[in-house]
Amino acid sequence: MIIALDAMGGDHAPSAIVEGAVEALNEYGDMEIVLVGDERAVADELRDKSFPPLRVRIVHAPEAIAMGEPPLSAIRKKKNSSIRRAVDLVKAGEADAVVSAGHSGAMMALALIVLGASAGVERPAIATIMPTFKKPFILIDAGANVDCSPLNLLQFALMGNAYAKHILGRPAPKVAILSIGEEEGKGNELTKESFKLLQAADLNFIGNVEGKDIFAGEADVVVCDGFIGNIVLKTSEGLAEAVIKMLKQEIASLPTGRLGYLFIKSALKGFKKKTDYAEQGGSPLLGINGTCIIGHGRSTAKAIKNAIKVADEFSRKKTHEIIRQEINRNTLPVKGNTLAAG
Amino acid sequence: MIIALDAMGGDHAPSAIVEGAVEALNEYGDMEIVLVGDERAVADELRDKSFPPLRVRIVHAPEAIAMGEPPLSAIRKKKNSSIRRAVDLVKAGEADAVVSAGHSGAMMALALIVLGASAGVERPAIATIMPTFKKPFILIDAGANVDCSPLNLLQFALMGNAYAKHILGRPAPKVAILSIGEEEGKGNELTKESFKLLQAADLNFIGNVEGKDIFAGEADVVVCDGFIGNIVLKTSEGLAEAVIKMLKQEIASLPTGRLGYLFIKSALKGFKKKTDYAEQGGSPLLGINGTCIIGHGRSTAKAIKNAIKVADEFSRKKTHEIIRQEINRNTLPVKGNTLAAG
Numbered sequence: 093m094i095i096a097l098d099a100m101g102g103d104h105a106p107s108a109i110v111e112g113a114v115e116a117l118n119e120y121g122d123m124e125i126v127l128v129g130d131e132r133a134v135a136d137e138l139r140d141k142s143f144p145p146l147r148v149r150i151v152h153a154p155e156a157i158a159m160g161e162p163p164l165s166a167i168r169k170k171k172n173s174s175i176r177r178a179v180d181l182v183k184a185g186e187a188d189a190v191v192s193a194g195h196s197g198a199m200m201a202l203a204l205i206v207l208g209a210s211a212g213v214e215r216p217a218i219a220t221i222m223p224t225f226k227k228p229f230i231l232i233d234a235g236a237n238v239d240c241s242p243l244n245l246l247q248f249a250l251m252g253n254a255y256a257k258h259i260l261g262r263p264a265p266k267v268a269i270l271s272i273g274e275e276e277g278k279g280n281e282l283t284k285e286s287f288k289l290l291q292a293a294d295l296n297f298i299g300n301v302e303g304k305d306i307f308a309g310e311a312d313v314v315v316c317d318g319f320i321g322n323i324v325l326k327t328s329e330g331l332a333e334a335v336i337k338m339l340k341q342e343i344a345s346l347p348t349g350r351l352g353y354l355f356i357k358s359a360l361k362g363f364k365k366k367t368d369y370a371e372q373g374g375s376p377l378l379g380i381n382g383t384c385i386i387g388h389g390r391s392t393a394k395a396i397k398n399a400i401k402v403a404d405e406f407s408r409k410k411t412h413e414i415i416r417q418e419i420n421r422n423t424l425p426v427k428g429n430t431l432a433a434g
Numbered sequence: 435m436i437i438a439l440d441a442m443g444g445d446h447a448p449s450a451i452v453e454g455a456v457e458a459l460n461e462y463g464d465m466e467i468v469l470v471g472d473e474r475a476v477a478d479e480l481r482d483k484s485f486p487p488l489r490v491r492i493v494h495a496p497e498a499i500a501m502g503e504p505p506l507s508a509i510r511k512k513k514n515s516s517i518r519r520a521v522d523l524v525k526a527g528e529a530d531a532v533v534s535a536g537h538s539g540a541m542m543a544l545a546l547i548v549l550g551a552s553a554g555v556e557r558p559a560i561a562t563i564m565p566t567f568k569k570p571f572i573l574i575d576a577g578a579n580v581d582c583s584p585l586n587l588l589q590f591a592l593m594g595n596a597y598a599k600h601i602l603g604r605p606a607p608k609v610a611i612l613s614i615g616e617e618e619g620k621g622n623e624l625t626k627e628s629f630k631l632l633q634a635a636d637l638n639f640i641g642n643v644e645g646k647d648i649f650a651g652e653a654d655v656v657v658c659d660g661f662i663g664n665i666v667l668k669t670s671e672g673l674a675e676a677v678i679k680m681l682k683q684e685i686a687s688l689p690t691g692r693l694g695y696l697f698i699k700s701a702l703k704g705f706k707k708k709t710d711y712a713e714q715g716g717s718p719l720l721g722i723n724g725t726c727i728i729g730h731g732r733s734t735a736k737a738i739k740n741a742i743k744v745a746d747e748f749s750r751k752k753t754h755e756i757i758r759q760e761i762n763r764n765t766l767p768v769k770g771n772t773l774a775a776g
C-alpha cells in the first residue's frame with residue numbers, strides 16, 4: 093500500500109507528522125509513504141531519523157491551508173496546497189489512501205471534488221470510533237453534514253455497518269439511531285422518518301439509543317446527523333477532560349492528596365490510553381471513491397502512526413468498494429423515490 | 435410559599451418523595467408542602483416521621499401516570515393523576531409551585547394545558563444546571579421541544595438569561611449558542627438564523643460555543659433545541675458514569691488496586707457531589723404561568739428536598755413574572771414579524 097500523507101496538516105506539523113510516518117515505516121513492513129508538503133521542511137525533519145529510505149518519497153507542495161480559512165475559497169486559491177496534492181496522488185493512482193490532520197473541511201471538499209462520492213452515495217460521512225468501558229462504537233456522521241435527510245441517515249447506517257463488519261470484525265453489528273427516547277415515536281422529525289428506513293433495510297437495527305446508553309456500549313454503530321454527531325464528539329472530549337481535571341482537583345484538596353495522586357496516576361494513564369483519540373489515529377471519510385482518513389488537529393506522532401495504520405487497513409480491505417456495493421444493494425428503491433421527488 | 439409535590443412520581447415514589455418533603459420541612463422554615471398522591475400510601479410513609487404537622491397537607495389523587503405511558507392519552511384518561519392534581523392546585527391558587535419527579539412529558543403537557551404559556555412565549559423550555567470545574571451553566575432547552583425555530587431559540591436565550599441573573603445571581607450572563615464552530619457562519623440552518631436574532635437582542639451574547647468548551651465554563655447560558663439539549667444532557671450523564679466506572683476498573687487492575695481505591699474514594703465522593711443531579715434537585719420549566727420544577731426520574735430524598743428548595747426560590751422571586759416581562763420587552767418586534775409571516 094502507498095499512503096499519501098499531508099505533512100503540513102495539524103497543530104504539530106510538520107515535525108509530529110514526519111515523526112509519525114517514520115514510526116509507521118519502522119513498525120509496519122510492506123507500506124510506502126509519500127510525504128506531501130514543503131520539500132525543505134520535510135527533508136529537514138527526516139535528516140536525523142532512521143527509516144527505510146526506499147519506502148519514502150517526498151512530493152513538494154509549497155502551500156498549506158490554515159485551520160481558520162474558509163475551505164472552499166482556500167481550495168480555489170491554493171492549487172498547490174499539501175492536502176490537495178495528497179488527494180491528487182490518490183486520484184492519479186500514485187497512492188492508495190490519503191491521510192491528513194489538517195483542515196478537515198478542506199479535506200472533505202477536496203475528497204468530494206477530486207475523488208468524488210461513490211456511486212449511489214448522496215453524502216459522504218465521517219465515522220469516528222468512540223471508546224466505552226465495554227467495546228468501542230462507531231459514531232457516524234461525526235461532522236461532515238450539518239443538515240441531513242432520512243435517506244442520508246440510512247446511508248450513514250449502511251456505511252457504518254460495513255465499517256463495523258469488515259474493519260472491526262463484528263459479525264452482525266447492532267445499529268441504532270441516536271435519539272431522545274427508545275420508542276419508535278420518540279425523537280425529532282428526522283429521526284422518526286429515518287427510523288422507518290433503517291427498520292426496512294438489511295441491518296441489525298436495534299432502534300433508538302439515548303445519549304446515556306451509548307457509552308454503555310449498547311450499539312456498534314450510532315447514527316445521527318453531523319451537527320449532533322460533532323456536538324456529541326466534542327462534548328464527550330470536553331467532558332472527559334473536565335472529569336479528569338475535577339478529579340485531580342478533588343484529590344489535590346484531600347489531606348492525603350499527593351500520595352493519593354501517586355496511587356491513581358497509572359490508573360489515569362491507563363484510562364487516557366483507552367480514551368485517547370491518538371490511539372484511534374484518524375476517522376475515515378466514508379462514501380468516497382478512495383480511502384481518506386481525517387486525523388485530529390492535535391495529532392501527535394502516535395496519532396499519525398495510527399492514522400496511517402487505519403488508512404492501510406481500509407485500503408487493503410477495499411472498504412470503499414464494499415461500501416459502494418452495500419449502498420447500492422440497499423438503497424436503490426429509496427434513491428429512485430428521492431430522485432423522483434427532488 | 436406553598437409547594438404542591440407529586441408524591442407518586444419517580445422511580446422511588448412515594449417513599450423517597452415523602453422523605454424528601456419531610457427533610458425540606460425540617461430544614462427550611464416558612465414553607466408548606468401539599469403531598470399529592472394516594473392518601474393511604476402517603477400517610478403510611480409519614481407515620482413514623484417527625485415533622486411540623488401544621489405545614490403539611492395531603493391531597494388524595496388515586497391515579498399515577500407510569501413512565502412509559504404516552505403523555506397525552508395518559509392525561510386524557512387519568513383525570514385524577516397525582517401530577518394533574520398537583521398542577522391544578524397551582525392553577526386554583528392553593529399552591530405557589532409544583533414539583534414532580536414523575537413523567538416529564540405529562541408534566542410539561544399539563545403545565546401548558548392547565549397553567550398555560552406566559553403571554554408572548556411560543557414554547558416553554560426546560561432549563562438544566564450543568565456542572566463544570568469552574569461554575570455551573572444553564573443548558574436550555576434540555577428536552578421540552580424537539581424541533582425548534584430561531585425565535586424559539588431566542589426566547590430560550592432570554593429565559594435562560596433571566597434565570598442566570600435572578601436566581602444564580604450572575605450580573606451579565608454570557609449567553610452562547612451550542613454549535614459546531616465558533617464563527618457566525620458555522621452551524622446548521624437553525625443555529626445560523628438564531629445567531630442573528632441573539633446578536634440583535636438585549637443579551638450579553640458571546641456567539642457560538644462548541645461542545646468541547648461548555649464544560650470549561652465559558653458560558654453561563656448555553657442555548658440549543660431540546661433534541662440536542664437532551665442528547666447532550668444524557669450523553670454527559672452516561673459519559674460521566676462511564677468515566678468513573680472505567681477509572682475504577684483501571685484502579686482495580688493495578689497491583690496497588692485496593693489501596694489506591696481507598697485513597698481516591700473521598701475524591702470520587704467529592705466529585706460525585708459536585709456533579710450529582712440530586713444536588714440541583716430539579717429543572718424548572720420556564721415560560722409557564724407559574725413555577726413548575728421537573729425532578730429527575732431517579733430522584734432520591736435529597737434530590738426532592740433540593741427540588742423543593744428550587745421551587746421555593748423560583749416562586750419567592752416571582753421568576754415566571756420576570757421572564758414574562760423580559761420576553762415581552764425583547765421579542766415584540768420579532769413576534770410581530772413572525773405573526774405577519776405565519
